[in-house]
Amino acid sequence: MTASEAAELIHDGDNIAIGGFTPNGDPKAVFRELSKRAVREHEAGHPFKVGIFSGASSCQSIEGDMALAHAIKFRAPFSTNKDFREHVNLEEIEYEDMHLGHMAERLRHGVYGTMDWLIIEASDIVEGTDECRLSLTSAGGIATTAARLARRIIIELNHFHSPLSRMLHDTFEPGECGFGRQPIPIIHVLDRIGKDYVSIDPKKIVCVVECNIPEEARQFKALTPTTEQMGNNVAEFLVADMKAGRIPPQFLPIQSGVGATGNAVLAAMGKNHHIPSFEVYSEVVQDAAIDLIERGLVKAASATAMTVTNEALHHVYDNIDFFAKHLVIRQSEIANSPEVIRRLGSIAINTAIECDIYGNENSSHICASRLMNGIGGSCDYERNGYVSIFTTPSTAKDGKISAIVPFCSHIDSTEHDVDVIVTEQGVADLRGKGPLHRAHEIIENCAHPDYRPLLREYLRIAEKGHTPHNLRAAFAMHDTFERKGDMRLTDFGEYIG
Numbered sequence: 001m002t003a004s005e006a007a008e009l010i011h012d013g014d015n016i017a018i019g020g021f022t023p024n025g026d027p028k029a030v031f032r033e034l035s036k037r038a039v040r041e042h043e044a045g046h047p048f049k050v051g052i053f054s055g056a057s058s059c060q061s062i063e064g065d066m067a068l069a070h071a072i073k074f075r076a077p078f079s080t081n082k083d084f085r086e087h088v089n090l091e092e093i094e095y096e097d098m099h100l101g102h103m104a105e106r107l108r109h110g111v112y113g114t115m116d117w118l119i120i121e122a123s124d125i126v127e128g129t130d131e132c133r134l135s136l137t138s139a140g141g142i143a144t145t146a147a148r149l150a151r152r153i154i155i156e157l158n159h160f161h162s163p164l165s166r167m168l169h170d171t172f173e174p175g176e177c178g179f180g181r182q183p184i185p186i187i188h189v190l191d192r193i194g195k196d197y198v199s200i201d202p203k204k205i206v207c208v209v210e211c212n213i214p215e216e217a218r219q220f221k222a223l224t225p226t227t228e229q230m231g232n233n234v235a236e237f238l239v240a241d242m243k244a245g246r247i248p249p250q251f252l253p254i255q256s257g258v259g260a261t262g263n264a265v266l267a268a269m270g271k272n273h274h275i276p277s278f279e280v281y282s283e284v285v286q287d288a289a290i291d292l293i294e295r296g297l298v299k300a301a302s303a304t305a306m307t308v309t310n311e312a313l314h315h316v317y318d319n320i321d322f323f324a325k326h327l328v329i330r331q332s333e334i335a336n337s338p339e340v341i342r343r344l345g346s347i348a349i350n351t352a353i354e355c356d357i358y359g360n361e362n363s364s365h366i367c368a369s370r371l372m373n374g375i376g377g378s379c380d381y382e383r384n385g386y387v388s389i390f391t392t393p394s395t396a397k398d399g400k401i402s403a404i405v406p407f408c409s410h411i412d413s414t415e416h417d418v419d420v421i422v423t424e425q426g427v428a429d430l431r432g433k434g435p436l437h438r439a440h441e442i443i444e445n446c447a448h449p450d451y452r453p454l455l456r457e458y459l460r461i462a463e464k465g466h467t468p469h470n471l472r473a474a475f476a477m478h479d480t481f482e483r484k485g486d487m488r489l490t491d492f493g494e495y496i497g
């Protein structure tokens, strides 16, 4: 079928599960037609909105164009798309921002109702009478579970990918809770415990759409002195922890989040001569990780997606025999499993929008109300990691916003799940410290010098207690930014009289 014929099969109100994870490995051809169809339906006065369920964020052709077409009724579990966020913040789309590691289980438990469709990208299909074996492309996501649960399946056979992509995959679905569920038997980063394909009931396959479409991968922002310094600070902190005997000499697997900062942190670790070659157990590998694998600085990597540029992806395909020995792509339920993260002792490194002086962290909302992206897999890793690190530049928007605030305007990882905060200014190690000790550490080591006097003043006006706060002034810096456009203009006197 053509992509537009396939798009005609979808009905208003349908729930669509998709393959892929981040902008990589997503089906693109049918959604490019579906968003056009939604516009036509709306012009003709017909309602047309669908639910979209995935492993993580997706690409412009899916959540961006469908949001612009006013065609998303519900979306979970993550997004990094500007158009999508705009329509969520207009209260047009219901979006559940949730842990990526829980998504497959929620689908199994029917939390989102029936999945009318799975639209999935493949690099190859091996047909059989009882089973079709589908080779995934650059991501694992929720493919195995969604293929089993969806009523009907559309496969995009995308020749942009190498059919050999299959060599990277390990698909495994855990048993059901309450029925003697077995442990997930991953002991080492590269352990393979499942199949290298997704098994599909041929009766469910409605059509195959052939295409040749590059990934809609983002280009990474170039390293800046700030991101490089944050990367160096993380690397030096980890070296000191290794010297102190808290991290064993063979090191522990690293998890590094999405975005420019995550990429910069990994690049800085690769440059630090005191860090031995290490392993990665993460939800995504970005370009920096691919480079480090090739240079032998990363010995083994496990992820649920290659969130890489098209150049890096083809480099992997061209050298698949090498990369298949060093990289495995899993289902997100396994990559983000608390059990496995805890067993391996992953060091979690994710990016915050803001942290407060007691260590609470916000990675999803701007000034409380407005969605940025979401939590993604950050809490899966931060809650269960061996050491839980959040990085953030100390300021945003040319210094008008401090990333260290008295109280986070939205909280994703609580102070109990945050061990270390790193900015370009320095490192606050919060382990073994009470709230006031933490506050001094964060203000003096991580806040930008422009904001340290304000944050010290906040502590002075806070009511005495275990975690001192002043309820009238806790959001004064945010409020001042909203009213005057610069947090540096905060006058706590205006709030406490």
Ligand code: 0RQ
Residues within 6 Å of the ligand: 022, 056, 057, 078, 080, 100, 257, 258, 259, 260, 261, 262, 283, 284, 350, 351, 352, 353, 354, 363, 364, 366, 367, 372, 373, 374, 375, 376, 377, 378, 393, 396, 397, 401, 402, 403
């Ligand atoms: O805005 O794009 O207009 O310049 O946020 O910030 O500094 O470019 O950094 O690309 O690493 O993104 C937290 C959003 C950071 C990301 C976040 C503005 C800033 C800029 C982007 P512009 P940077 P990054 C998931 C793992 C989710 C949690 C996570 C993210 C834009 O890393 O989505 O890591 N994390 N999950 O100016 C107002 C502030 C701000 C601010 C930054 N305090 N107030 N704006 N910005 N701080 C992995 C998976 O699950 C796949």
